[in-house]
Amino acid sequence: MAEGKHFIQEIIEEELKEGGRCYGKTVHTRFPPEPNGYLHIGHAKALEIDFGMAEQYGGLCNLRMDDTNPTKEDEEFVDAIKEDIKWLGHTLGDRFYYASDYFEQMYEYAVELIKKGLAYVCELTPEQMKEMRGDTQTPARSPYRDRPVEESLDLFRRMRDGEFEDGKMTLRAKIDLASGNFNMRDPVIYRINRLPHHRQGTKWVIYPMYDFAHPIEDALEGITHSLCSLEFEAHRPLYDWVVNNISVECKPRQIEFARLGITNTVLSKRKLRNLIESGYVEGWDDPRMPTLCGLRRRGYTPAAIRAFHERNGVSKVNSLVDFAFLEYCLREDLNKTAKRAMAVLHPVKLIIDNYPADMTEEFTVENNPENPDDGTRSVSFSRELWIEAEDFMEVPAKKYFRLFPGNEVRLKSAYIVKCTGCDKDEDGNVTAVHCEMDKDSRGGNPADGRKIKSTIHWVDSRTCVDAEIRLYDKLFLTEQPDLADCNYLDFINPDSLEIINGAKVEASLADTKPADRFQFLRVGYFCADNKDSVPGHLVFNRAVSLKDSYKPEAQ
Ligand code: ATP
Ligand code: MG
Numbered sequence: 001m002a003e004g005k006h007f008i009q010e011i012i013e014e015e016l017k018e019g020g021r022c023y024g025k026t027v028h029t030r031f032p033p034e035p036n037g038y039l040h041i042g043h044a045k046a047l048e049i050d051f052g053m054a055e056q057y058g059g060l061c062n063l064r065m066d067d068t069n070p071t072k073e074d075e076e077f078v079d080a081i082k083e084d085i086k087w088l089g090h091t092l093g094d095r096f097y098y099a100s101d102y103f104e105q106m107y108e109y110a111v112e113l114i115k116k117g118l119a120y121v122c123e124l125t126p127e128q129m130k131e132m133r134g135d136t137q138t139p140a141r142s143p144y145r146d147r148p149v150e151e152s153l154d155l156f157r158r159m160r161d162g163e164f165e166d167g168k169m170t171l172r173a174k175i176d177l178a179s180g181n182f183n184m185r186d187p188v189i190y191r192i193n194r195l196p197h198h199r200q201g202t203k204w205v206i207y208p209m210y211d212f213a214h215p216i217e218d219a220l221e222g223i224t225h226s227l228c229s230l231e232f233e234a235h236r237p238l239y240d241w242v243v244n245n246i247s248v249e250c251k252p253r254q255i256e257f258a259r260l261g262i263t264n265t266v267l268s269k270r271k272l273r274n275l276i277e278s279g280y281v282e283g284w285d286d287p288r289m290p291t292l293c294g295l296r297r298r299g300y301t302p303a304a305i306r307a308f309h310e311r312n313g314v315s316k317v318n319s320l321v322d323f324a325f326l327e328y329c330l331r332e333d334l335n336k337t338a339k340r341a342m343a344v345l346h347p348v349k350l351i352i353d354n355y356p357a358d359m360t361e362e363f364t365v366e367n368n369p370e371n372p373d374d375g376t377r378s379v380s381f382s383r384e385l386w387i388e389a390e391d392f393m394e395v396p397a398k399k400y401f402r403l404f405p406g407n408e409v410r411l412k413s414a415y416i417v418k419c420t421g422c423d424k425d426e427d428g429n430v431t432a433v434h435c436e437m438d439k440d441s442r443g444g445n446p447a448d449g450r451k452i453k454s455t456i457h458w459v460d461s462r463t464c465v466d467a468e469i470r471l472y473d474k475l476f477l478t479e480q481p482d483l484a485d486c487n488y489l490d491f492i493n494p495d496s497l498e499i500i501n502g503a504k505v506e507a508s509l510a511d512t513k514p515a516d517r518f519q520f521l522r523v524g525y526f527c528a529d530n531k532d533s534v535p536g537h538l539v540f541n542r543a544v545s546l547k548d549s550y551k552p553e554a555q
Pocket of ligand 2: 034
């Protein structure tokens with residue numbers, strides 16, 4: 001478990017001190033998703049750090065759509081990203097930006113670099129550029145490196161005007177062809193690409209590369225700390241080179257942290273999209289997806305997701321976190337916040353033969369014993385109930401203490417009953433279980449204090465309502481489905497969804513609203529599906545089972 005301060009907090013606090021880089025300044029971070037997919041649990045780590053640092057130090061955090069790449073970007077994703085961030089509990093206010101709004105300024109900074117002799121138009125094809133990239137012993141080459149400034153300025157303007165084919169020319173920063181860091185070997189900072197842009201339309205046919213665009217976006221927004229994941233570490237010298245060589249006042253600092261990996265799933269947007277397009281899941285918000293909208297639909301709470309990231313901490317070492325730890329965090333939250341209810345997934349009739357046929361009782365039960373403020377509700381009881389089929393065995397297995405002929409169990413909060421037998425159809429299937437109640441055990445406590453080993457849940461067949469139950473399991477059968485040399489699709493769990501129709505839930509659930517969460521006693525934590533559940537056709541998703549396979553000490 002993470003304790004104390006993490007290294008980013010230490011850096012920021014040091015810089016805020018008198019004489020530090022940010023002394024007297026407002027801490028300003030940004031979260032820069034590319035709007036080409038929905039946010040997932042890994043993005044949530046980054047955004048918890050970005051928004052978290054701003055909140056902790058009384059600063060600001062911008063949400064910026066990193067939309068400098070014209071392919072596959074869409075307003076649908078922009079709206080979804082905003083919704084997810086708000087759902088996690090962060091305030092956006094009007095701090096919302098598009099990187100593409102800076103295209104004009106980026107162009108001007110590129111011109112500035114050319115004029116300073118720090119950038120040139122190169123006519124190598126991508127293949128030639130690769131060939132001339134050199135290796136650790138040999139510097140890279142470009143025959144265009146020393147072309148006159150005026151020539152580069154003219155060509156760059158004509159690139160913008162659309163005179164040249166895609167791929168025909170690039171603008172390259174003139175840094176160091178012999179650098180041990182290949183990102184510094186005169187990296188391409190602009191390329192020609194005729195794809196239309198989701199906001200700029202066909203205005204541009206040249207687009208800035210990420211490594212050039214990102215530091216400019218940060219500098220223009222006055223970002224003090226540009227927090228990003230570890231794969232950008234080797235790009236930091238280029239980031240610094242850009243902010244130091246263009247005339248911007250703000251010189252943001254890039255700090256990298258480890259990416260989050262999680263077992264039994266994939267987190268790349270490309271792979272997640274492929275799961276949808278290949279029909280393995282229903283969409284970005286399928287409850288099996290590690291996306292925030294998927295987790296939300298599954299029943300995850302913002303508190304559980306934030307606790308998960310907080311406890312994992314922030315470090316510089318990439319790690320793979322057990323999915324069970326995410327489930328552990330959810331269970332901890334739902335144990336405190338979810339109302340209890342009774343639901344029978346695989347119903348079989350239980351008939352109490354000595355209970356009057358025309359009688360009904362109401363029991364008052366606590367909504368959540370963990371939280372008395374949650375109040376009570378009334379649960380009806382009558383002669384015919386539904387119980388789980390697995391709570392009866394005509395011939396009991398060893399150590400089976402539930403219903404079998406001659407055995408007594410407690411019906412949760414109601415009465416003690418003794419099993420007397422069962423009815424069967426001609427195939428031998430049990431159609432009803434019979435029992436007799438102990439009339440002196442109202443509330444479930446025997447008058448003589450005798451020990452009752454098992455308590456089972458039930459619903460009243462007169463008042464209960466039908467429900468569809470969706471039981472979700474891991475999407476992949478192996479911990480790391482996307483290791484480099486394997487095809488993640490080979491590890492798809494074919495049984496990641498089981499649908500149960502005809503479950504019976506207690507009457508109080510009849511007016512359940514989408515996204516309401518419950519602990520179904522003895523069964524698990526469930527959430528009313530936020531798309532498909534309506535009064536008259538209730539649908540509950542299993543958020544997480546009750547059983548905890550996760551040992552906190554192991555963390
Ligand atoms: P993907 O590989 O899924 O497409 P990405 O990194 O390209 O992800 P972006 O939209 O660019 O997706 O991500 C926005 C921010 O979220 C980036 O700063 C990125 O570093 C961060 N991020 C993405 N995935 C993770 C992760 N698994 N753990 C931590 N941060 C992440
Ligand atoms: Mg990215």
